[in-house]
Amino acid sequence: MQVFRGIPQSSDQPCVLTIGNFDGVHLGHQALLARLRHRAASLGLPTAVLTFEPLPREFFAPKDAPPRLVSLRRKLELLAAQGVDRVYVQPFNARFAELSAEDFIDKVLVRGLRTRHLLIGDDFCFGKGRRGNFASLQQAGALRGFQVEALDTVALGGERVSSSAVREAMLAGDMAHANLLLGAPYEVIGRVIHGDKIGRTIGFPTANIQLRQTTMPLSGIFAVTVDGGPLRQAIGACSIGVRPTIGDKLQLRLEVFILDFAGDLYHQRLSVRFWHKIRDEAKYDSLDALKAAIDDDCARVKQYFFDAKYAEKDEGSQSGA
Incomplete structure (x- = not known):
């Protein structure tokens, strides 16, 4: 092109x-x-x-x-x-x-x-x-x-299928409907850049994805899949927001904690696909409280993909019956 x-x-x-x-x-x-x-x-x-x-x-x-x-x-x-x-x-x-x-x-x-x-x-x-x-x-x-x-x-x-309808679904946290209107999962692609490295201090090292937008139509914690570099359909918990627990008026960030992965992803170009919203962004009183919340987020991400996989298998068995 x-x-x-x-x-x-x-x-x-x-x-x-x-x-x-x-x-x-x-x-x-x-x-x-x-x-x-x-x-x-x-x-x-x-x-x-x-x-x-x-x-x-x-x-x-x-x-x-x-x-x-x-x-x-x-x-x-x-x-x-x-x-x-x-x-x-x-x-x-x-x-x-x-x-x-x-x-x-x-x-x-x-x-x-x-x-x-x-x-x-x-x-x-x-x-x-x-x-x-x-x-x-x-x-x-x-x-x-x-x-x-x-x-x-x-x-x-x-x-009516429109950009406004997609945006409204995202703002409402309804990723399933937004993805239906898009015809594919919402996807953000960017390189992994160095961040504050706070996540690794509490046991959740995140991939900080470079954004080419100063605003986005969605915020909060999401169940995502990640591809690129050494990753193939890896599941993760993704945060989009300004990290209120860390400070005030911070720049918008997209960070992904990839479950069951340990390795260096710096400078890799990753594709992050959004499937389900877990919760809104929140401010916590301490890093310990933040760590507990991320623990819960990861459990909910695993449960979402487990349920989705089970539902897919169930639909396949019914169609083949």
Whole structure:
């Protein structure tokens, strides 16, 4: 997959394009991208995604913007996994925000990306003041030589699949529902970096995962699986938060205690998949109290995966009966 910073004055080849934030690349996004691939194959053209950095809501109201589901790097990895040929990452700044709907069509869609077919969500708006919409795109396409197609909302059990719905499920601690909307377990990937090494002093050495986000849509203690380096589907207790027992106003951290493992993981790139929330983050009066809580967390993590494995075997035996 090719990644471009900004929009060229003129592309070297026409494309089949879609536009959006693609935060999380959930089932709704995946349906859109599947349609994009199908349309591009029928026209013999590459697929292209136009996305933004920062996200528009982060630009207009940075203090009120919701936490991202994924970093830009992770989003690009997820788009590549969906078979996208090109991604244009447009800096969303004051100059870009001032583009009128007409200039957006002319400078971005027609001249910049040479769009032949545009696939958008049914609620897509664009241009200064969000004055452009599906109807105006259709009118422009008829004059400027590109087709426009809207994809209906993807629903699951009567619920609209969206980044907001995923985020709400995570904030509520319902990882099973969040993962259902994502189509896969929520995953954070990063390198193990040096931390304060407090965990090892109480018998729980943790892998401190480098985060590329300053905020996340979930916090607390989670049952996770970890892959990377010497680890294959290792189970662990993961903490996401600011470690209130250690101090006040500390930086957001993601730390994983990997059960039944002893070894050096520094500089390894690990994948952490989130399956179940154990509890919220809490402040303890002492490190001994924290140690007792982590002991209990580990027991609950083991029980969760034991129950999940038993349930999986039970379903298999019933289906084979």
